[in-house]
Amino acid sequence: MTMSDFQTEILAPISAHAVYLHCCRQPQALNTEIKQTLIQLQETLASTPAVIGLGASLLNFLKLDIPNMRSFPHLPASHIDMHAFDIDLWVWLKGDDRGDLFHRAREIQTLLAPSFAVQQTVNAFKYKSGHDLTDYEDGTENPQDQAAIACAFIESNNPALHGSSFLAVQRWQHNFSAFDAMSDAQQDAMIGRRRSDNEELDDAPESAHVKRTAQESFSPEAFVLRRSMPWSEQDNAGLYFTAFAHSFDAFEAQLQRMLGLDDGIVDALFQISTPIISSYFWCPPMQKGRLNLSALLST
Numbered sequence: 487m488t489m490s491d492f493q494t495e496i497l498a499p500i501s502a503h504a505v506y507l508h509c510c511r512q513p514q515a516l517n518t519e520i521k522q523t524l525i526q527l528q529e530t531l532a533s534t535p536a537v538i539g540l541g542a543s544l545l546n547f548l549k550l551d552i553p554n555m556r557s558f559p560h561l562p563a564s565h566i567d568m569h570a571f572d573i574d575l576w577v578w579l580k581g582d583d584r585g586d587l588f589h590r591a592r593e594i595q596t597l598l599a600p601s602f603a604v605q606q607t608v609n610a611f612k613y614k615s616g617h618d619l620t621d622y623e624d625g626t627e628n629p630q631d632q633a634a635i636a637c638a639f640i641e642s643n644n645p646a647l648h649g650s651s652f653l654a655v656q657r658w659q660h661n662f663s664a665f666d667a668m669s670d671a672q673q674d675a676m677i678g679r680r681r682s683d684n685e686e687l688d689d690a691p692e693s694a695h696v697k698r699t700a701q702e703s704f705s706p707e708a709f710v711l712r713r714s715m716p717w718s719e720q721d722n723a724g725l726y727f728t729a730f731a732h733s734f735d736a737f738e739a740q741l742q743r744m745l746g747l748d749d750g751i752v753d754a755l756f757q758i759s760t761p762i763i764s765s766y767f768w769c770p771p772m773q774k775g776r777l778n779l780s781a782l783l784s785t
């Protein structure tokens with residue numbers, strides 16, 4: 487796998503600002519029109535830092551079967567609603583200038599208009615050196631370098647799949663009143679790390695978030711590449727969680743354990759945060775500096 491095989495912005499550090507576009511297929515748009523729009527998007531994105539993902543609903547409409555692609559699972563045994571939705575097209579625009587991002591988002595919205603409507607725009611940003619708005623550092627245990635590439639991207643003999651990635655998105659909304667009502671010690675126990683120095687707590691409870699999700703504790707080990715960013719909108723805010731991997735299995739194993747579906751112990755994070763949207767995407771690979779849409783165009 488080389489850097490030219492995948493969407494490099496997945497691997498790149500998070501930017502100072504970002505815009506996420508959640509797009510829905512226009513009901514009247516024909517298969518051929520959608521493909522034409524995606525080709526135009528491919529041209530535009532070649533010169534701008536961005537990542538795109540295609541949802542199962544769009545892939546089904548285009549009659550494209552990506553092995554192991556699926557919609558966000560319904561977890562019937564869970565009492566916590568994940569608010570799973572199919573989103574046809576997901577665009578993540580990255581940049582350092584919020585005004586510039588605004589204009590790029592508008593440009594893309596216009597480009598997509600014949601085939602897709604932008605249903606939701608989420609503005610996100612980097613907090614400190616990559617902290618969640620609870621002030622805990624996020625991403626510490628991410629795989630690095632070659633391990634990150636092996637974790638995030640699909641190796642395949644099929645060039646239309648090689649370098650592609652599966653993406654789990656969850657927009658979490660925090661309840662800051664509940665968070666503020668906790669003592670510092672309770673907050674540290676909820677995460678399982680000390681906010682002051684980011685050290686893992688030796689005596690963290692089983693409900694601590696990092697105990698629930700400890701990637702090496704799963705069998706097989708469950709590694710994902712997280713590239714989450716804080717978001718805020720009027721009085722609401724939280725974490726726009728994104729996890730890239732070569733399959734959805736690692737994310738699902740982590741989420742099952744967070745929900746207590748294995749042992750009845752629910753992740754303490756749910757005391758202060760809840761997902762308001764959950765969705766899955768397939769992020770196409772790259773070829774010669776452009777999105778490789780050959781899987782789509784051959785159907």
Ligand code: HEM
Pocket residue numbers: 618620622623624625626627628656658677679695696699700701702710725727729737740741744755759760
């Ligand atoms: C409100 C939402 C969330 C917040 C605020 C949050 C925050 C954090 C923080 C502060 C850490 C410790 C530092 C680090 O290693 O990154 C962490 C670790 C981690 N989180 Fe989350 N997280 C959230 C949701 C999720 C979800 C939904 C998953 C997956 C289903 C997840 C998976 C992980 C993993 C895999 C680790 C590293 C565990 C390890 O191997 O030590 N997180 N998270």
